[in-house]
Amino acid sequence: MTSTLPRTFCEAFQQTAARQAGLVALRTVGGTRSLLWSEYADRVRALAQGLTALGVRRGDTVALMLRNRPEFHLADTAVLHLGAIPFSLYNTSSPQQVAHLLTDSRARLVITEECFLPVLNPYVSALLVPDPDALTAFGARHGLDGKPGELCRHPAVLAAIETGLAAANSVLSRPEQVRAHTVITDTWQPGSDYVTHTRKTRRTPIHQHYATQIEAMYTHHTEHTATANAGTGTGTR
Structure with missing residues (x-):
C-alpha cells in the first residue's frame, strides 16, 4: 500500500x-x-x-x-x-x-x-515608583513629614514628579513620550515580586497586580482626548 x-x-x-x-x-x-x-x-x-x-x-x-x-x-x-x-x-x-x-x-x-496589552496600546503609559530614599531626602529638604508611601501623595512631590516627567518628555520623540502615568505608593525592592535582583521589572506580575491602574490610565487618556477633540470640532474613531 x-x-x-x-x-x-x-x-x-x-x-x-x-x-x-x-x-x-x-x-x-x-x-x-x-x-x-x-x-x-x-x-x-x-x-x-x-x-x-x-x-x-x-x-x-x-x-x-x-x-x-x-x-x-x-x-x-x-x-x-x-x-x-x-x-x-x-x-x-x-x-x-x-x-x-x-x-x-x-x-x-x-x-x-493579557500581560502584553500595555505594549499593544497606542501610546506610552507609565507606572512611576519613586525611590524611597529620594522621597525621604526630598521631604527633608522641603520640610515634609511622613513615610515614603505618604509622601508619594503630597502635592509638592507630585508637582516635582510632573516637572521631571515633562523634562524627560522634552527630549523624547512624540511616539516615545509618556502620555499617561500613575504614581505607585508601594516600594519595589530588588528581588521582590516586581523587580529582579538585577533591577529588571517583572512584567507579568506587575500587570496582574496593577491591572486596574493600567487600564484606568488608558481609559482616562481616551476620554480626555475625545473631550478635547469635541471642543475643537474634530473627531476620533
Whole structure:
C-alpha cells in the first residue's frame, strides 16, 4: 500500500494527527502540560472556526505576541489552516516597534496575552515608583513629614514628579513620550515580586497586580482626548 504524500503543510498536519492521534504532540518544559495529536487537531479546528467568525480570511495577516507556550503553536497552525499568514511580534519590542509592525503588515488580528496589552496600546503609559530614599531626602529638604508611601501623595512631590516627567518628555520623540502615568505608593525592592535582583521589572506580575491602574490610565487618556477633540470640532474613531 502506497501513501499519498501531502501537498501542503496543513495536509501534512492532518495526516500526522490522524496517524499519531494517541501520541504526545506538544509538551511544556518539565512536562507539566501536554497535548496529544488528536487534541492538537481538535483545538486547531475550534480556533480556526473562531478566527473565521472574527473575520480572518485567506491572505490576511495575523500577529502573534505570545510566550513560549502550547497556545502559540495552536494559534499559528489554526491561522495557516485558513490560508492566512501568521507572524510573531518579539515580546521585548517597544510599543513603537509593535505599532509599526502592525501597521506595516496590515494585521487583521492580534493574538496575545493579557500581560502584553500595555505594549499593544497606542501610546506610552507609565507606572512611576519613586525611590524611597529620594522621597525621604526630598521631604527633608522641603520640610515634609511622613513615610515614603505618604509622601508619594503630597502635592509638592507630585508637582516635582510632573516637572521631571515633562523634562524627560522634552527630549523624547512624540511616539516615545509618556502620555499617561500613575504614581505607585508601594516600594519595589530588588528581588521582590516586581523587580529582579538585577533591577529588571517583572512584567507579568506587575500587570496582574496593577491591572486596574493600567487600564484606568488608558481609559482616562481616551476620554480626555475625545473631550478635547469635541471642543475643537474634530473627531476620533
